[in-house]
Amino acid sequence: MTETTRTIEVNQLARVEGEGALHLAIDGGQLTVAELRIFEPPRYFEALLRGRDCREAPDITARICGICPVAYLMSSCAAIEDLCGLRVPAPLVDLRRLLYCGEWIESHVLHMFMLHLPDFLGYPDAVSMAREHGDLVRAALRIKKAGNGIVALLGGREIHPINVRIGGFYRLPTRAELAPLRDELAFALDAAEQALVPLAALDFPDFERDYTFVALRHDSEYPMGRGRLVSSDGVDLPVARYDDYLTEHHVRHSTSLHSRTADGGVVHLGPLARYALNHDRLTPRARAAAAAAGLPPVVRNPFRSIQVRGVEVVLALEEALRLIDGYVPGDTPAAAFEPRAGIGYGATEAPRGVLYHRYAVDAAGLITDAKIVAPTSVNQAVIEADLRHYVEPNLHQPDEALRAVCETAIRNYDPCISCSAHFLKLTVERR
Amino acid sequence: MHEHSLIANLLSRIDAIACQHSAKRVVGVSVWIGALAHISAGHFREHFEDGSRGSLAQGARLDIEVSDDPEHPQAQDILLRSIEVV
Numbered sequence: 001m002t003e004t005t006r007t008i009e010v011n012q013l014a015r016v017e018g019e020g021a022l023h024l025a026i027d028g029g030q031l032t033v034a035e036l037r038i039f040e041p042p043r044y045f046e047a048l049l050r051g052r053d054c055r056e057a058p059d060i061t062a063r064i065c066g067i068c069p070v071a072y073l074m075s076s077c078a079a080i081e082d083l084c085g086l087r088v089p090a091p092l093v094d095l096r097r098l099l100y101c102g103e104w105i106e107s108h109v110l111h112m113f114m115l116h117l118p119d120f121l122g123y124p125d126a127v128s129m130a131r132e133h134g135d136l137v138r139a140a141l142r143i144k145k146a147g148n149g150i151v152a153l154l155g156g157r158e159i160h161p162i163n164v165r166i167g168g169f170y171r172l173p174t175r176a177e178l179a180p181l182r183d184e185l186a187f188a189l190d191a192a193e194q195a196l197v198p199l200a201a202l203d204f205p206d207f208e209r210d211y212t213f214v215a216l217r218h219d220s221e222y223p224m225g226r227g228r229l230v231s232s233d234g235v236d237l238p239v240a241r242y243d244d245y246l247t248e249h250h251v252r253h254s255t256s257l258h259s260r261t262a263d264g265g266v267v268h269l270g271p272l273a274r275y276a277l278n279h280d281r282l283t284p285r286a287r288a289a290a291a292a293a294g295l296p297p298v299v300r301n302p303f304r305s306i307q308v309r310g311v312e313v314v315l316a317l318e319e320a321l322r323l324i325d326g327y328v329p330g331d332t333p334a335a336a337f338e339p340r341a342g343i344g345y346g347a348t349e350a351p352r353g354v355l356y357h358r359y360a361v362d363a364a365g366l367i368t369d370a371k372i373v374a375p376t377s378v379n380q381a382v383i384e385a386d387l388r389h390y391v392e393p394n395l396h397q398p399d400e401a402l403r404a405v406c407e408t409a410i411r412n413y414d415p416c417i418s419c420s421a422h423f424l425k426l427t428v429e430r431r
Numbered sequence: 432m433h434e435h436s437l438i439a440n441l442l443s444r445i446d447a448i449a450c451q452h453s454a455k456r457v458v459g460v461s462v463w464i465g466a467l468a469h470i471s472a473g474h475f476r477e478h479f480e481d482g483s484r485g486s487l488a489q490g491a492r493l494d495i496e497v498s499d500d501p502e503h504p505q506a507q508d509i510l511l512r513s514i515e516v517v
Contacts, residue, residue, distance in 0.1 A: 003455075003517040004517065005458055005459070005515050005516065005517050006452070006454075006515070006516055006517075007459070007513050007514070007515045008448060008452055008513060008514050008515075008516060009512070009513045010444075010448060010511045010512060010513055010514060011510060011511070011512055011513075012444060012510070012511050013505070013508045013509065013510055013511075014437055014440055014441040014444070014462070014508070014509040014510070014511055125507065127504070127506070127507055
């Protein structure tokens, strides 16, 4: 006997949901537990690097993230170059900084206008927001595209660029190839300054915390691809001593490792930390944009990170124009490089904060051990702390309203789990 | 890795609808993928086949329509159109 089939019309939207979950326990009106759970499946990159040639590290680790592959390229190169004592010539360092500018622009603008701003303006997503704020969204997309243009040209393609190698690049662009980027970047710089104006008028929650900020700091530039590891409470270390300062540990409720200082402290990475620790390194127009936005030299309200990202976009565009104008192609696309046995340490400033790589390599140039600490992983503990402080006064709200509030608070950090309209499963245990 | 979450959400809906209609099995699933949904038909199919193991929709025929209209109001979305059950 054959079974009769029936067709059921559904017409419902499928949603990306549940990348993260927040478990709140409320006992007698007091918040007793706030646990952010990330259950993105483990991907084992550190393990699959073992046995691979150290020259492959940049291209392998770049696949970790489609939004910030340049950060992975740069941190892995920095670590292997540190291991080999390789000094990258200044023109190639500048070109890498230009590439990093491209990534900062596209990553920050994507987060600010497509993910974060809809939260503040009360829209479920950017598409809904675009219906009433079309000019702003179009301008944001054009700024982002200017960043994409840099990555596409220097990296060989927009996503997972392939033109970076240990010691430099595979191929250098000509001045004539860089020139067409200039007009669009100049437009984007003006547009980015303009886009900061409506952001200053947003209704930010009255919420500040006394964070321990951690970022890179360099002698002469706002940090992107190099610098020492510094903190707002006086830490100043070479990157090679990162492990002395921050250690990873596993917590039961997350597949992503947490990080703490040796004395159990929680640190804050990302735009707010970079800005606070490097305010004196801002470029002129970025400094003016920060002042026009009413930002003090240290911003402790995480909700205002959207503005600080905007200042960093202005900085990245300014830097990109400076680097293009000053570009003189060198004789060689990459410094000569011979692998050797040892341990190398590298850290650069991904859009979301310090990205740390450590590799142990044997005499044949094969990786025997790899450690990669992504900023979202480090920021989990500070996100949880923010949520505890922020949720406490809002416990009377219904669960759905609480979820929206918590999503915005989490999105302040642009974590790699937030690229969806509703990424948070909230469970509230009220006793 | 968002695909895992997306498919999990879709399958939980399919299972719920099938149970609601007292179905024994889901033999067909029809979806519409918006032009800006960040997933290709092939990628979606691969994740669906993997994610549906052990669910009522294991082995179901998957019909996928891919939109090429970025102006569509649901261009970023994936729409579960219908399911076929026994």
